[in-house]
Amino acid sequence: MVVTQQTCSIARSLEVLGERWTFLILREALSGTTRFADFRAALGVAPDVLSDRLATLVASGVLEKRPYREPGARARDSYHLTEAGRELQVVLGALQQWGDEHRPYEPGPTVLRRTPDGRPVHVGFVDDEGREVPLDEVRFLRTATYPS
DSSP states (O other), X not given: OOOOOOSSHHHHHHHHHOSTTHHHHHHHHHTTOOBHHHHHHHHOOOHHHHHHHHHHHHHTTSEEEEEEXXXXXXXXXXXXXXXXHHHTHHHHHHHHXXXXXXXXXXXXXXXXXXXXTSOBOOOOEEOTTSOEEOGGGOOOOOSSOOOO
């Protein structure tokens, strides 16, 4: 895992997640994509950019590499979400929810968030007793001073 000196947890997260293609790579990984060529085909991203983003996600503990070899081909690596990577589903869900609300696609959402029995779900804040907290009641309280 990459160690940083950033005080702010948002800044530390952006060191790993803040590049243009990163969340789209994670979207594909959450959908089951594991192979370099499949990421490229789904996203249309340049190979050098994809290699760089995958390397950052591996170094940061979001993805792990696993070797595989198809008959008659050279050995390659596949990329699989770690527990930390799977937890980013909440972040992607929040981005999707925001985009659906504030940047809607005219034909409608391309992905729906649902429970296994089909009920709609949304991303929100939950207190330590499991109750949802309305956004206007959530406070971000600084516990450290960080540079502006």
